[in-house]
Amino acid sequence: MRIDIITVLPDLLKSPFEGSIMKRAIEKELVEVHFHNLRDYTTNKQKSVDDYQYGGGAGMVMNVQPIDDCILDLKSQRNYDEIIYMTPDGSTLNQKMANSMSMYENIIILCGHYKGVDQRVRDLHITKEISIGDYVLSGGEIGAIVFCDAIIRLIPGVLSDETSALTDSFQDNLLSPPIYTRPAEYKGMKVPDILLSGNFAKIEEWREEKALEHTKNRRPDLLE
Numbered sequence: 001m002r003i004d005i006i007t008v009l010p011d012l013l014k015s016p017f018e019g020s021i022m023k024r025a026i027e028k029e030l031v032e033v034h035f036h037n038l039r040d041y042t043t044n045k046q047k048s049v050d051d052y053q054y055g056g057g058a059g060m061v062m063n064v065q066p067i068d069d070c071i072l073d074l075k076s077q078r079n080y081d082e083i084i085y086m087t088p089d090g091s092t093l094n095q096k097m098a099n100s101m102s103m104y105e106n107i108i109i110l111c112g113h114y115k116g117v118d119q120r121v122r123d124l125h126i127t128k129e130i131s132i133g134d135y136v137l138s139g140g141e142i143g144a145i146v147f148c149d150a151i152i153r154l155i156p157g158v159l160s161d162e163t164s165a166l167t168d169s170f171q172d173n174l175l176s177p178p179i180y181t182r183p184a185e186y187k188g189m190k191v192p193d194i195l196l197s198g199n200f201a202k203i204e205e206w207r208e209e210k211a212l213e214h215t216k217n218r219r220p221d222l223l224e
């Protein structure tokens with residue numbers, strides 16, 4: 001997968017890709033991430049990328065020209081499965097969306113700032129709008145990092161134990177059951193006997209029961 005990220009803050013974006021799972025995916029050459037600084041595409045001397053809103057109103061709006069030029073430049077080099085705009089009024093990201101988008105070959109992610117982008121950017125180029133939750137961030141960069149992490153870890157070969165992504169919370173509309181590691185007893189608190197029994201059929205049954213109980217308590221909406 002190749003991910004092209006368009007941003008006014010490339011430095012803010014880089015470090016999450018330099019550690020942990022995303023770094024490993026890049027080292028294994030399963031993912032390429034390219035950062036494009038929007039200011040490199042401006043045609044004005046001040047390199048400004050935003051302006052006042054027509055019609056009045058608080059907050060600046062990102063200009064169409066540098067974004068259009070940047071996206072056209074990228075599109076002239078390859079085909080993209082999706083051109084994504086990170087925005088609080090997009091579709092809320094969930095595991096099902098992450099699963100399907102982890103299969104893309106090339107995507108562009110546009111990070112918004114200030115009030116957002118000129119509507120003509122959306123009309124011209126954007127094929128999908130994604131929000132990471134019902135709250136407003138100062139820019140799309142953090143959302144882009146969240147989105148990239150969610151899809152990259154699902155690319156086959158990225159996680160060393162591939163079954164571990166399959167048993168994540170949400171993968172089957174259930175939250176994960178409780179998990180334990182050594183020691184078997186800590187400050188009088190014991191690991192449930194069943195997990196030490198070696199009876200894998202029973203363990204699986206226990207996990208399913210606990211996952212259901214946990215989901216009922218915490219996220220009954222997932223079971224509807």
Ligand code: ADE
Nearest residue numbers: 086087088131132137143
């Ligand atoms: N940009 C600002 N807020 C956002 C959100 N909640 N999700 C994605 N991008 C955003």
